[in-house]
Amino acid sequence: MNEDDLKRHWQAGTASNAGPHLDDEMLLALSSGQIADARRGAAVDHVSNCRDCATAVQVLMQARRDLMSVRTPPTSIALHRMAGLKIAAALVFGALALGAWWSVRQAPQVAPVLRSDAAAVMQLTAEGQTLSRAEFTLTWESPPGARNANVTLFTADTTVVYRNDHLTGNSVTVPLESLRNVADETPLFWTVEVTIGDGRVLSSGSRMVRVR
């Protein structure tokens, strides 16, 4: 027995539920998870047996998720701080370890210095630009003496969608595979960090792009 058929039969059978249906207040409370436990059982009972109310709850739950994904945190500074803190912590730790190693070896070289300079790496892909997922190319302009770059693409909650630490050019095309679970129009944010000849790391700000 095919499960889709089972669902179809159940939905057909419960489509003729004449009500009374859940009122607006109950629908909203249920779909936003803010229903009192005392009322939850009866409300869910109704939804499981009423196609109309089930559809309304599904639509509201989906809309809520959609709104959360497009919500407006694009304050680049805040986002950059969130993602940047993680990256900076890792880099600082790495730099300290490297420094300790150098001092033990009494090597004369200077340890790399982390420097954040938003103006030093210019992102050329426009803020808010919508890119095709088939050709999702991010471009930037590196400062003179750039050796390599790394690009991080992440969501509003700082989940990394794509990262490449070994770039030598001034652009990267994000593979289709990395964008498979990203819904159309989801705001994504990207940063680029460039390592220059003397070992310093120069960071861009974070910019928002969308995928379609």
Place this chain on the structure above:
Amino acid sequence: MPATAQSARFEALAEQLRPVLRAALNRLCRPGTGVDPDDVQQEALLRLWRAVEAEREIHQPASYLWRAVSSAVCDARRRVTARREESLQAGADQDTPREWEAPGATPETASAQNEVFRATEEFLQRFDPQHRRAVGLHLQGFNTQEIADLLGWTEPKARNTVYRAIGALRQELMQRGLQP
């Protein structure tokens, strides 16, 4: 607030609202329901504009958008229900295919469908209310995370409950010789 700033704020909110609203309304106001999603969307945007106009500053844009979407969804649902009741009263529903009916459905297939539904209902009566609700929600098309959220369960609990119950239900229907 100057009119241009209001317009800019409205446009920024409306830009985020439109795709979410459109997806929700398209699902509720399907062809045959007699409700035009464009009408509902237009009114939702108008309400948003009035809200923007009335506020000096919007501190929580997300709550504005949620209010706009949820009131539009409730509005659309009321209209669809009202149109259906009008159709039933006018006896016009007989010629209008319902959303779940496959084109060309025959009385035989409708009867088989009804038989499976009744058997499923009977089967579910054997479960305790919470398990019955979980399976009912699954059959309504909710995923296991949504079921967990609605019942206040963990997702693994919802998944295991549904998985076992659906397996048992399929066996039961097969034993009764019921095939969709």
